[in-house]
Amino acid sequence: MGGLDIAQVVGLSLYVSLTATVLTSLIGLPLGAFLALKRFRGSWLMRTGVYALFALPSVVVGLVVYELLSHSGPLGFLDWLWTPIGMVLAESVLIFPLVTGLTMAAVSDVDESVRLTVRTLGANNRQLMLRVMHEARFGIFGAVMVGFGRAISEVGAVYMVGGNIAGSTQVITTAILQRTQMGDFDTAFVLAGILMIIAFTIFFVVREIQERG
């Protein structure tokens, strides 16, 4: 049986999930805060939409992103199919609603009096948003970590867009799937152990930080 470079597989998993989380947070955090604070025509619909997309199945994301990146699809010219950057895109789409929605919830939870006080002190919209986000920082941090957790444990979308190519787009989850199919349960369990360690580490970091808050 072919050798499996476990360090490479784990490294790629961490890289893809981390990048997807950072890129998603860049847009998701401000958008979540904005949707929590602003009331405008259609804002209710957008908030509901973000929550509804929590249930977005990863295979649907995989299918849609495959269609986009396929060489006969609209973004085929990028040549991103079967590549790590394509997987980053798929995971970003998948966790975007989660990061945005949980940020929205955290910001909404900030006491009304904080907003009023900040307003009274003459803050503009941007200052208000930054202040409230600061108050909600533990919740927002939790949102980011949940996003990362979902990304690193993702199978369906990265399988369909990355192709599980050994040495190139194989990540921990898809490697577990393949090794199990091959009857190589030993390797599958080693990989599963690594994935569990990463997942629990995330959980404990989140708990620790939120406890302190």
Added chain:
Amino acid sequence: MPARVASTNKTKLLTSAVVFTVIVLVATGLAISGVFSPSESKIVLATTTSTQNSGLLDYILPDFKSKYNVRVDVVAVGSGQALENAKRGDADVVLSHAPSLEAPFMDQGYGVYRRQVMYNQFALVGPSSDPAGVASAWSAASAFRKIADNSSTFLSRSDNSGTYTKELQIWGLAGLDAGQFDPQWYKEVGKGMEDTLRMADGMDGYTLTDEGTYFSLITSLNLVELFRNDTALFNQYSVIPVNPAKNPNVNVRFGMLFAEWIVSPATQELIASYSANGHQLFYPNAEP
């Protein structure tokens, strides 16, 4: 206002750090995705799970890589999906085992040519008690008919794979329509060969399998091989370089290089020398 100044500096520092991180992450992603080096020598081989999970590709591909210094990215899916990926220009060469799907693919001009590479057999496997008595059948079709007559548990891939295509063909030869079967005994599992074998093992059911996958898992299964040796159970693998006329980005030069390599006498010998658990898995039969 010194506090205010400090806070602004902190914000600037934080912003720079974020921007820097994003640039590094994205640049790394583009680099490892080969976006900066499109001329890098690599091809995408779309193939069936049986060639990869049996370990055959891991065994023969290093030879191709060392001869031509071309990397082969293997996307292992069902034959149906492999051909569909190729139609969209998402693969340069296909190695599949579904003649009835390959024929229309060729007719529609998606392939440059199709050459046979190797074969193995499909076999009917099931519990050693053999409740339907298929071991004594005189043909694959009659074995299948016995299972249906007896309403014995049968697991069907039902996934547009080469194996499923073959299964439907044999039901057809038996004069039966799988669409009419009672799901009580005819279970459409929609999974790959390995999962289907494991499920059949757990349910004491029959299933049709390619021998390659079966032999590579044999040590962890109780299922026994009950019927083989019928020309209807012949499992032919063919290689098809994808036609760039349909998708200009297809790398036909390396696609054809790969096809020529896999049918070459040296590679054919390599294929013949591959075995798992003491069984030869694939029998090369390229025509010179």
